Amino acid sequence: MLQFLKNYYRNHSVKLLISLLFFLMALFTFAAITNEVLFEKEEQIDLMIFEFFKAHIIRPGRTGFMYTITQFSSAPFVKIAYPFLMLALLTGRFYRRALFTVAAGGGGLMLIYITKLFFARPRPLHPLLYREESFSFPSGHATFSFIFYGMLAYFIWLTELPKIWKYVFMTFLVILSLAIGFSRIYLRVHYPSDVLGGFSLGYFWLFLMIYTFRRWFPLA
Template sequence: MEERQLKKTVFFVISIICLGIFTWGFVSIVEEWKENEISGFDNGVFDVVHAFVSPKLTIVMTSITFLGGVKWLSICTIGVVIVLLFMRKYPLAIFVALTVGLGACFNWVLKWIFKRDRPDIEALIEQGGYSFPSGHSMGSFIFYGSVAFILFRAFDRKIYKWISVCCLSMLILLIGISRVYLGVHFPSDIIGGFSAGGGWLTLCIALYIYFYKRSDWKYANE
């Protein structure tokens, strides 16, 4: 009983710390942008990333960025929800649907609030809409992060747990890099997207654990 309670306490402490870090990261980017102090960072990263531009790499980056697009993530979300429903994992199905769906709405609201124009450079692909925070970065963090959370809980062996987390984390990072490479986002847009997505995902996971596992903890403490 005491061990279960300790795990519960540790989990929520870690959740609060992660939420605080992501919130701090997002607020810091916004403050630096509004004070016009972020351009040096953005331009510096642009110079480094665009030094590697080549036709073959552009094809690779275009394919990677597709994995973070609205259409692909929508299809994958529906697919994951259907699989979870088929497996009778109803709480997890609801978790994925609400986390990803409301997360997309959250990104739209943030873009509407900040209304940052996209980089004034020659982009390698066409992309409309506002720039901050990056929808690809935020959406991929939320969706692939949700999948990582599910797989981490599903696998019994720790090696499989961490392999799945590391692979999906790398994919999220590559999607963010691809947006900068293709010239459709400032690097600070990517960090803002990761921060907002990470904060949202942390909150949703904490709420999921609280509402759907509360009965288990109560039972364990009886």
């Protein structure tokens, strides 16, 4: 592995190397969660985090805000946001970016569906506001938010905006994605491990799509 990374470093940029390291970390994290939580049935940390939220974070005045945040990766939002993004890209004649959007988004949704069915983890008991009917692992909201907002961040990076504004917008999108994952734990519709697994899966898929398109179908 060390020799591979040295050879990779000689032929690629530092940014791509860092992305690869995060990619490997995402795979390791996802594998560790599936082993400890789903196969070994170790849920103590999840339950401890729920207790911490109940004692120190959950407050009536915050619940409405958390519900609003979670909607930014909900099915109704996706049904509006994706067609709008596709229309904007096609209107601007960014055809490869539109193709990337279909591959990353459509493939991501399929990946979420398959993994949920495979692991079939029940939802947490006693949700704060409402009960979700689908399986719990991985968090679809966390996975898809990382894919969708990460994709938007990548598109912003490809623009001609000054770097300072690129960093501002990209930071906002990352924070929004993390906030969506946080809201799923707050609302107790997902275990914390579901959210962390979702972020890991989302990063894995987004990196794979970006690497594939950079290599064979450059977007810029």
